[in-house]
Amino acid sequence: MSSVKIELRQDQVDKIHSICDSFGNQEGELINVLHKCQSTFGYLPAEVQEVISEKMEMPAAKVYGVVTFYSFFTMIPKGKHPISICTGTACYVRGAETVLNEFKKQLEIEVGETCEDGIFSLSCLRCVGACGLAPVVQVGDKTYGRVAPDDVKGIIEAYTG
Amino acid sequence: MSKYSKNINKKQIRIALRNCGIIDPEIIEEYIARDGYHALGEVLTRQTPEETIELMKASGLRGRGGAGFPAGLKWDFARKNEADQKYVVCNADEGDPGAFMDRSILEGDPHSVLEAMAIVGRCIGSDMGYIYIRAEYPLAIARLKIAIEQAREYGLLGKDILGSGFNFDIDLKYGAGAFVCGEETALIHSMEGERGEPTLKPPFPAESGYMGKPTNVNNVETLANVPVIILKGAEWFSSIGTESSKGTKVFALAGKINNVGLIEVPMGTTLREVIFEIGGGIKDGKKFKAAQTGGPSGGCLTEKHLDTPIDYENLVANGSMMGSGGMIVMDEDDCMVSIARFYLDFTVEESCGKCAPCRIGNKRLHELLQRICEGKGEESDLVRLRNLGEVIKDTSLCGLGQSSPNPVLSTMDNFPEEYLSHVVDKKCTSGVCTDLLEYFIVEENCIGCTACARACPVGCISGERKEPHLINPDTCIKCGACMEKCKFDAVILK
Structure with a gap:
C-alpha cells in the first residue's frame, strides 16, 4: 500500500467505526462506507482501510481491491x-x-x-x-x-x- | 433565440424529456399536475400485471441504454421467475463520455423515473427498487432524495400504495467511477459492494441478479418513457419511429456543432436533419467529417450516412451503435486516427481486467495506434489492428470488450486513406498528430531576416538575406527553434 505511514488518532478511529455502524457493518454497504470515509478524510489511506476491514470483518485485501477498482476513490490526499x-x-x-x-x-x-x-x-x-x-x-x-x-x-x- | 430556433423545435417530439425544464423537479404537485403518477394509478387499479406487460410489449419500447433489448420482454422474464424477493434496478450509471440525457432526466423530472420503477415493481412482483447512480452527479442525487421523500409522503411509495395493497419503496446506491458498471452484471456486483466486474450471462439478472434474486435492470431514459406509454397507449407509441425501433431517442449533441445540447427526435430521423437542421450545422462554417455515436463502444457515421434513418439496426449495420445517445460531431480539423486512439485510451483505463482479450488486447491495440500517431507505424500494422480488433470483439467476456474495437474498426472502414497517410506518407492531414507535422515557412510572411537559419542547429534552413527562406524537411529534426525565433509568424506546423 502507501509508503508513508500515518498515525490515526483515536477520535478518527471512532469516526470510522461510527460510519461502519451507520451502515450496519454490512459487507454490501462497503462502497457507501468508503464514500463516507473519503468525504470525511479527503482520501482513503491504507490505515483507514485497515480500520474498516477490521470493523466490518472482511479481509483488508478486499477493501483495497474495491478502493483501487473505482476511480472515484483515491489513496493520495487531494490538494486544498x-x-x-x-x-x-x-x-x-x-x-x-x-x-x-x-x-x-x-x-x-x-x-x-x-x-x-x-x-x-x-x-x-x-x-x-x-x-x-x-x-x-x-x-x-x-x-x-x-x-x-x-x-x-x-x-x-x-x-x- | 438564435436563428436556428425554429428548426430546433420543428423536428423534435419530447416524450422522455416531456417535463424537463417545464416543471420544478423539487415540487411533486407540479409533476402530478402534468398527469404524474396517473399511470401508476391506472396500473394498480385497472390493469393486471400481465396486461401491463402485454401493453409494453405491444408498444415496442426497447432499452435506451445501448443494446436495445425489448423492455416488455425483459419484465416478462423477471415476472416468470418465481422468488420470495425480486428487485427493480434503475441504471443511472451514465458513464459514456459525451452523453448526459440521464442526468438531465434525473435532475429535471425525477418523479417520472420513480413512477416507472413502481410500475415495473408491480409488473414483476417486486417491492424494492434501487437507483444505481454515479457519485459524480450530486444534483441528481439531491433531487432524487427529495422526490423519494415527497412520493412517500403522498403515499405513492411505501406501504399500500393508493390503497391497492401494493408495497414498493426505492433507495439509492452509489457508483464510484467505473464505466464497466453500466453493464448490468457488473452494476449488480457493484451494488453488492464488490468490485464491478461482469460475469457471464446466463444466468441473466432476470433469473439471478442482486443478492441472487431475480432483478430487472432498466436505464433511466427507458423508464422515463413508461408512464406516457401507459397513459397514451401502445398504439400511439408504436406509431412513432421506424419498423423495428419505436418511439423517440434523446441524443446529446456535442462537439463541433452550432447548437449543443439535448434533443429528442423520433427514431428514423436522419443524421442530416439532426446535424444541419436541429444542430444548426458545423461550427465556424467548417466541413462536416463524422458523427461519433455510441461512445467508446460505437463508431463513426460519415457524409455517406447523412441520409440514413437513425435506428438501432441501421446504426449497427453501419458499424456503429445507438449506445446511450451521445453524438459527437467532428469537422475537417479532427484526425480520425487520434480519435480512435482517444477512445482506446478510455477503454484501456476502464477495462476491469477480468478477461484477457479486453485487458491485454485493448492495450496492444492502443500501442499500435500510439505508434501510428507518432509516425512509427507500418502498413502491416493496419492488418494487425483489424485482426486483433476482431479477435477482441469475438472473445471478450462482456459488452465493454465486445464493442471496444468499434471506434478503431469503423474509422478504418470509413477513413482508410487517413490511416494510410499516417503509416505510408507519415502525414496527418488534419494537423493533429504533432509528431507527423512538418515545419514550414510561409513565403508571404517571411522577410528574410535569417533569424531562423541562424537558430537552426542542423542548418537545414536556406535562403538569401531579404528573400523568403526554405526548410529542408529531410534534414529537419523538428526542434522548433526556428518557430521560436521568428517574429513574423512565418514558421508554421503543417
Whole structure:
C-alpha cells in the first residue's frame, strides 16, 4: 500500500467505526462506507482501510481491491483546491488536452499529483455531463466552462492571489 | 433565440424529456399536475400485471441504454421467475463520455423515473427498487432524495400504495467511477459492494441478479418513457419511429456543432436533419467529417450516412451503435486516427481486467495506434489492428470488450486513406498528430531576416538575406527553434 505511514488518532478511529455502524457493518454497504470515509478524510489511506476491514470483518485485501477498482476513490490526499479537467469526448474534441497541458506546465505537476504546498491537485475525469460547456474544468465545486489555455493562469491566480 | 430556433423545435417530439425544464423537479404537485403518477394509478387499479406487460410489449419500447433489448420482454422474464424477493434496478450509471440525457432526466423530472420503477415493481412482483447512480452527479442525487421523500409522503411509495395493497419503496446506491458498471452484471456486483466486474450471462439478472434474486435492470431514459406509454397507449407509441425501433431517442449533441445540447427526435430521423437542421450545422462554417455515436463502444457515421434513418439496426449495420445517445460531431480539423486512439485510451483505463482479450488486447491495440500517431507505424500494422480488433470483439467476456474495437474498426472502414497517410506518407492531414507535422515557412510572411537559419542547429534552413527562406524537411529534426525565433509568424506546423 502507501509508503508513508500515518498515525490515526483515536477520535478518527471512532469516526470510522461510527460510519461502519451507520451502515450496519454490512459487507454490501462497503462502497457507501468508503464514500463516507473519503468525504470525511479527503482520501482513503491504507490505515483507514485497515480500520474498516477490521470493523466490518472482511479481509483488508478486499477493501483495497474495491478502493483501487473505482476511480472515484483515491489513496493520495487531494490538494486544498482539487482541479479536475474533463477529458470526455466532447471536451477532448474541443481542446481539453491543451488546457490540461497548460495546467501541468503552470503547476509543475502531473495528473494524479498534488502540489508540494498542498494547495492544488490535478486530476482528469470522464465527462461531468456538461458537454455544452466543453472544455470544462472544475476547481473544488466550482465549474469553469469553455476554458482556453490562456484562461488557465487566471483560474490558478483566483485561488492563490 | 438564435436563428436556428425554429428548426430546433420543428423536428423534435419530447416524450422522455416531456417535463424537463417545464416543471420544478423539487415540487411533486407540479409533476402530478402534468398527469404524474396517473399511470401508476391506472396500473394498480385497472390493469393486471400481465396486461401491463402485454401493453409494453405491444408498444415496442426497447432499452435506451445501448443494446436495445425489448423492455416488455425483459419484465416478462423477471415476472416468470418465481422468488420470495425480486428487485427493480434503475441504471443511472451514465458513464459514456459525451452523453448526459440521464442526468438531465434525473435532475429535471425525477418523479417520472420513480413512477416507472413502481410500475415495473408491480409488473414483476417486486417491492424494492434501487437507483444505481454515479457519485459524480450530486444534483441528481439531491433531487432524487427529495422526490423519494415527497412520493412517500403522498403515499405513492411505501406501504399500500393508493390503497391497492401494493408495497414498493426505492433507495439509492452509489457508483464510484467505473464505466464497466453500466453493464448490468457488473452494476449488480457493484451494488453488492464488490468490485464491478461482469460475469457471464446466463444466468441473466432476470433469473439471478442482486443478492441472487431475480432483478430487472432498466436505464433511466427507458423508464422515463413508461408512464406516457401507459397513459397514451401502445398504439400511439408504436406509431412513432421506424419498423423495428419505436418511439423517440434523446441524443446529446456535442462537439463541433452550432447548437449543443439535448434533443429528442423520433427514431428514423436522419443524421442530416439532426446535424444541419436541429444542430444548426458545423461550427465556424467548417466541413462536416463524422458523427461519433455510441461512445467508446460505437463508431463513426460519415457524409455517406447523412441520409440514413437513425435506428438501432441501421446504426449497427453501419458499424456503429445507438449506445446511450451521445453524438459527437467532428469537422475537417479532427484526425480520425487520434480519435480512435482517444477512445482506446478510455477503454484501456476502464477495462476491469477480468478477461484477457479486453485487458491485454485493448492495450496492444492502443500501442499500435500510439505508434501510428507518432509516425512509427507500418502498413502491416493496419492488418494487425483489424485482426486483433476482431479477435477482441469475438472473445471478450462482456459488452465493454465486445464493442471496444468499434471506434478503431469503423474509422478504418470509413477513413482508410487517413490511416494510410499516417503509416505510408507519415502525414496527418488534419494537423493533429504533432509528431507527423512538418515545419514550414510561409513565403508571404517571411522577410528574410535569417533569424531562423541562424537558430537552426542542423542548418537545414536556406535562403538569401531579404528573400523568403526554405526548410529542408529531410534534414529537419523538428526542434522548433526556428518557430521560436521568428517574429513574423512565418514558421508554421503543417
